[in-house]
Amino acid sequence: TTQIVPMARLLSQPFGDSKALEKVFVRGPSKVSQAALGWGEMSFDNPTDFLAIGLLHPVVLVVCLVWGVGRAAGAVAGELDRGTMELLLSQPVPRGRLILAHLLVDCLVLPAICLSFYAGTQCGLWAAGEFVPDYALLDDAAKDLPQVRGMLERIPRDPTPLAVSGRGELVGLVGTLGLMFAISGMTLALSAVGRNRWRVTGYAVLVVVVMFVANTVGQLWEPAGRVRPLTFFFYYQPQRMMIDGIWTVDVGAAWGLGRPVPVLAVAVLFAVGAAGYALALRAFARRDLPAPL
Numbered sequence: 209t210t211q212i213v214p215m216a217r218l219l220s221q222p223f224g225d226s227k228a229l230e231k232v233f234v235r236g237p238s239k240v241s242q243a244a245l246g247w248g249e250m251s252f253d254n255p256t257d258f259l260a261i262g263l264l265h266p267v268v269l270v271v272c273l274v275w276g277v278g279r280a281a282g283a284v285a286g287e288l289d290r291g292t293m294e295l296l297l298s299q300p301v302p303r304g305r306l307i308l309a310h311l312l313v314d315c316l317v318l319p320a321i322c323l324s325f326y327a328g329t330q331c332g333l334w335a336a337g338e339f340v341p342d343y344a345l346l347d348d349a350a351k352d353l354p355q356v357r358g359m360l361e362r363i364p365r366d367p368t369p370l371a372v373s374g375r376g377e378l379v380g381l382v383g384t385l386g387l388m389f390a391i392s393g394m395t396l397a398l399s400a401v402g403r404n405r406w407r408v409t410g411y412a413v414l415v416v417v418v419m420f421v422a423n424t425v426g427q428l429w430e431p432a433g434r435v436r437p438l439t440f441f442f443y444y445q446p447q448r449m450m451i452d453g454i455w456t457v458d459v460g461a462a463w464g465l466g467r468p469v470p471v472l473a474v475a476v477l478f479a480v481g482a483a484g485y486a487l488a489l490r491a492f493a494r495r496d497l498p499a500p501l
Contacts, residue, residue, distance in 0.1 A: 255339045255372040259329060263380045263446040268325065269420075272384065275321060276391030277412045283310045283396055284492055286405035293497060307489045310396065314481075318388050322381040329374045339372055379453075380446030386477030387444045391416060393484025400488035401495065416440070426462075436462050440480070443473035 262268065284306075287293035297303070395412040402408040419439035426436040436442040437459045448454040460469030 256374075256376060257451055259372075259374055259377055260380060260447040260450045262329060263325070263377070263384055263450075268384070271321065272388045272391060273413065273416055275317070276388050277395045277409055277416070279313070280310070280392045280395035281399050281405050281408040281412060283307075283399050284488070285399040285402040285408045288403045288497065289405045297497070303493045304489055307396075307400075307485060307492060311485055314389060314392055318385055318392075321388065322385050325384065326374065326377055326381060329377055333372060333374055376450045380450040382474055383444050383446045383449055383477070386474045386481070387440055389481035390440050390477040390484070391481075393481030393488075395484070397484040397487040397491070400492040433462050434464070440477065443471075443476045445473060 284293070287296060296306070391412070394415065395408065398408045398411055399405075402411075420441055422432070422435045423439040423441040426433040426439075426442075437457075442462070443457055445454075445457065455472055455474060456470040457473045458468050459465075459471050460467050463469075
């Protein structure tokens with residue numbers, strides 16, 4: 209970040225536009241990366257905006273996938289697979305209470321995971337210290353390229369530390385919470401009708417990966433954009449929530465309806481998760497459980 213800021217100022221000087229680096233780099237050759245990182249308007253001279261990328265980092269997405277799929281897949285199918293469901297249901301415990309127990313686990317653990325992301329960011333900011341712009345790269349370029357030395361020397365040098373705050377990440381983490389709950393609810397519905405934990409895990413992972421690929425391709429190829437509202441990741445846009453304060457997505461634009469249809473993104477994710485739990489409760493309460501092998 210401390211080296212990107214001088215480069216942003218370098219490009220903005222001849223163009224007279226502080227967004228020149230974003231328009232040249234992000235909207236051009238790196239459009240694929242921009243599609244994977246979301247559509248939030250990131251400013252390269254603001255370190256706080258870079259924190260929004262963290263919630264779309266592969267590590268964060270993998271943690272969401274591992275918890276949402278791994279725990280929910282073992283909720284019903286895992287118990288049947290291990291042969292412990294018969295022992296559990298031999299107790300005077302209604303089946304609905306078992307599903308409710310998993311819902312309570314999600315209500316406790318998912319916020320804890322999100323807060324751990326926030327705590328990690330705060331520790332990172334503390335360890336990194338002040339974000340002071342580093343002009344060493346431009347100084348080296350001025351020595352190696354005499355023909356542009358004059359232009360590089362005219363760049364204003366501001367050693368003032370860049371302001372950065374991780375508090376805005378709490379807003380984006382609401383979306384992360386919704387994404388994990390949606391994945392967990394969907395997987396639990398599959399687990400409630402399945403018997404083998406690993407088969408349920410495979411189906412759930414396949415669905416999430418297909419959704420991610422469809423959402424990314426839909427941003428790059430307009431005809432494929434119509435499938436984006438059918439994916440979780442269309443509604444998971446923490447960048448927009450953190451940077452722009454926008455909590456809605458326009459389904460009308462994605463489907464070409466000719467008029468805006470704003471939808472509260474987080475509400476859709478939580479609704480999908482709740483629907484998954486409701487389907488799991490209905491399926492689990494009505495199914496005949498096979499005898500353990």
